[in-house]
Amino acid sequence: MKKIITALLSIAALNSVSVTADTLDDVADRGTLRCGVVLDFPPIGYRDANNEPAGFDVDYCNDLAKSLEVDVQIMPLTWSERLPVIATGRADVVFGGTSDSLARARTVGFSIPYAIYYSQGVVNSKSNITSIDDIRGKRVAAALGTLPEQEWLKIAAKWGEENLYQSYQSENEVFLAVAQGKADIGLTTNTAIKPITQQYANLEAGPRMPWVADYTSIVGKRQDVTWLNYLNLFVTHQVRSGRYQELWGKYVGGDAPDLRIPGVMY
Amino acid sequence: MFDYNFHWRPVLKSLPDLIQAGLVTLEIASLAMFLGVVIGLCLALMRMNMTGPLKWFAVTWIEIARNTPALFQLFFFGFGLGAFGINLSPFVIILTGLSFNCAGYLAENFRGGFQAIPVMQINSARCLGMNSWQAYTRIVIPQVLRIVYYPITNQMVWAVLMSSLGMLIGFKELSGETQFFASKTFRVFEYFAVAAVIYYVIVKIVLGASRLLAMRLFRY
Numbered sequence: 001m002k003k004i005i006t007a008l009l010s011i012a013a014l015n016s017v018s019v020t021a022d023t024l025d026d027v028a029d030r031g032t033l034r035c036g037v038v039l040d041f042p043p044i045g046y047r048d049a050n051n052e053p054a055g056f057d058v059d060y061c062n063d064l065a066k067s068l069e070v071d072v073q074i075m076p077l078t079w080s081e082r083l084p085v086i087a088t089g090r091a092d093v094v095f096g097g098t099s100d101s102l103a104r105a106r107t108v109g110f111s112i113p114y115a116i117y118y119s120q121g122v123v124n125s126k127s128n129i130t131s132i133d134d135i136r137g138k139r140v141a142a143a144l145g146t147l148p149e150q151e152w153l154k155i156a157a158k159w160g161e162e163n164l165y166q167s168y169q170s171e172n173e174v175f176l177a178v179a180q181g182k183a184d185i186g187l188t189t190n191t192a193i194k195p196i197t198q199q200y201a202n203l204e205a206g207p208r209m210p211w212v213a214d215y216t217s218i219v220g221k222r223q224d225v226t227w228l229n230y231l232n233l234f235v236t237h238q239v240r241s242g243r244y245q246e247l248w249g250k251y252v253g254g255d256a257p258d259l260r261i262p263g264v265m266y
Numbered sequence: 267m268f269d270y271n272f273h274w275r276p277v278l279k280s281l282p283d284l285i286q287a288g289l290v291t292l293e294i295a296s297l298a299m300f301l302g303v304v305i306g307l308c309l310a311l312m313r314m315n316m317t318g319p320l321k322w323f324a325v326t327w328i329e330i331a332r333n334t335p336a337l338f339q340l341f342f343f344g345f346g347l348g349a350f351g352i353n354l355s356p357f358v359i360i361l362t363g364l365s366f367n368c369a370g371y372l373a374e375n376f377r378g379g380f381q382a383i384p385v386m387q388i389n390s391a392r393c394l395g396m397n398s399w400q401a402y403t404r405i406v407i408p409q410v411l412r413i414v415y416y417p418i419t420n421q422m423v424w425a426v427l428m429s430s431l432g433m434l435i436g437f438k439e440l441s442g443e444t445q446f447f448a449s450k451t452f453r454v455f456e457y458f459a460v461a462a463v464i465y466y467v468i469v470k471i472v473l474g475a476s477r478l479l480a481m482r483l484f485r486y
Binding site for chain 1: 345349445
């Protein structure tokens with residue numbers, strides 16, 4: 001009887017171990033990191049000439065897997081899939097230019113910022129938009145659910161020009177809309193300007209938007225503090241080792257932006 | 267493993283905006299159906315009674331509308347025409363796309379309705395001294411409308427549900443508004459669950475209204 005009780009207790013203990021296991025343990029046991037990336041965001045995430053995932057975020061996935069000594073499985077995502085893959089456990093982590101808003105932080109866990117972007121417009125060369133004031137009365141487009149959209153709608157409401165705003169499912173459609181003349185300016189991030197203006201002859205860089213910088217973080221499960229701690233340390237190591245600057249220089253060019261706000265301990 | 271705690275309060279706070287977007291959905295579906303019925307009736311008559319370019323035009327319309335995805339049709343009116351410098355507003359694109367598609371399906375429903383009316387009835391009407399227009403408008407079309415009434419109702423439900431494609435071309439109806447809030451807060455499941463309930467209620471209202479109308483129209 002004593003042996004049976006001991007055996008049952010052992011099984012219960014094993015079960016409790018598996019229940020409390022976190023993503024860090026799961027990834028190590030599985031031997032594969034399931035890493036979600038948005039490939040609609042060149043040069044941060046895109047498909048190269050061989051149709052393979054490439055970009056800053058993809059290299060960050062590879063680096064994270066390397067730090068964990070596991071293989072990597074790149075999961076291409078749309079903007080709206082970034083949460084569901086985490087909530088349903090289909091991905092361990094998402095690198096996807098995800099702005100660390102407080103509203104979102106009630107749903108998913110964010111690491112410390114790993115990249116910073118500024119919002120900028122891509123304009124149709126016929127639009128004559130060179131400053132933020134030139135946008136009055138013009139048609140504006142942005143990708144649905146992005147920070148530029150949310151920030152622009154505040155300005156549009158102030159100007160009474162919400163009816164001139166158009167939202168699209170992806171940034172590709174935003175740029176296509178501007179190139180075709182459906183919209184006068186498309187809102188995106190500063191990093192996307194160069195590849196897009198190279199792709200379309202009638203598009204050029206527009207004005208920088210007046211709102212604050214877009215701090216983006218790695219996304220993991222909100223409840224999984226151990227995993228988020230690991231991701232924080234990973235970001236710190238990327239900066240400390242010079243890898244952050246190396247990849248930023250490779251994909252975006254120039255000096256990588258400082259990830260800390262002066263005077264703030266994140 | 268599904269690891270998610272539901273938060274309903276933010277969704278309920280946004281409920282007035284979602285209901286307003288639901289009304290936009292109903293409005294665009296109703297407009298598309300009105301145009302679809304008018305154009306579909308014309309296409310059916312052209313296909314059955316005309317020859318040459320008019321018949322060819324009707325057949326081409328119906329074949330494309332019924333045999334290609336509605337999403338492609340919408341993208342054609344949006345980005346396809348845009349490539350040729352024809353830029354329509356998101357409202358016009360969704361209205362044109364839905365009407366084009368509805369008209370294609372309804373034309374075939376009308377054709378089936380017309381074929382269900384015995385030719386003898388037209389002949390009898392003509393024998394009574396009616397001209398062709400009178401025979402069609404007073405004898406045939408009222409009966410056809412009665413036959414195709416329920417398929418039209420079905421198409422209206424389809425139009426309500428397919429209007430959700432509007433968010434792909436920048437038209438903010440119920441699905442677009444839902445995704446806007448879901449992206450802002452990442453509360454995807456709650457927002458889409460509430461949107462699904464609103465769609466369900468809209469469809470039930472459409473079906474209820476069509477039944478009431480049927481009781482009024484088909485009393486005798």
